[in-house]
Amino acid sequence: MGPRTAGCPCAISSRAKGNTTTQQIVLDTEAGQISAELERRGIAAHVRVHVQVDILDANAPSMAAIAEAGQAFDWLADEPDLYSDADLVERAG
Numbered sequence: 001m002g003p004r005t006a007g008c009p010c011a012i013s014s015r016a017k018g019n020t021t022t023q024q025i026v027l028d029t030e031a032g033q034i035s036a037e038l039e040r041r042g043i044a045a046h047v048r049v050h051v052q053v054d055i056l057d058a059n060a061p062s063m064a065a066i067a068e069a070g071q072a073f074d075w076l077a078d079e080p081d082l083y084s085d086a087d088l089v090e091r092a093g
Contacts, residue, residue: 027037031053039045067073 025038025041027034029037034051035045038049043049061069
């Protein structure tokens with residue numbers, strides 16, 4: 001998956017094979033905004049697209065909230081810091 005672009009709730013990747021170019025765009029948007037998001041990326045309304053939809057539960061907790069509630073990383077609070085800002089090396093150049 002490509003990097004997220006500034007102001008874009010998406011990830012974009014492209015690949016070409018022969019005369020066919022495939023562009024994969026993963027959007028995190030409301031269903032009513034899909035056409036506008038595709039148009040904003042230069043995909044004309046007449047272009048045929050293949051769409052996969054994953055319906056997300058708006059009330060589902062985020063992965064960070066799940067990890068925090070599960071206390072799986074609480075042990076890190078008891079671990080000593082192995083590195084500090086004093087360990088940073090300034091690179092020449």
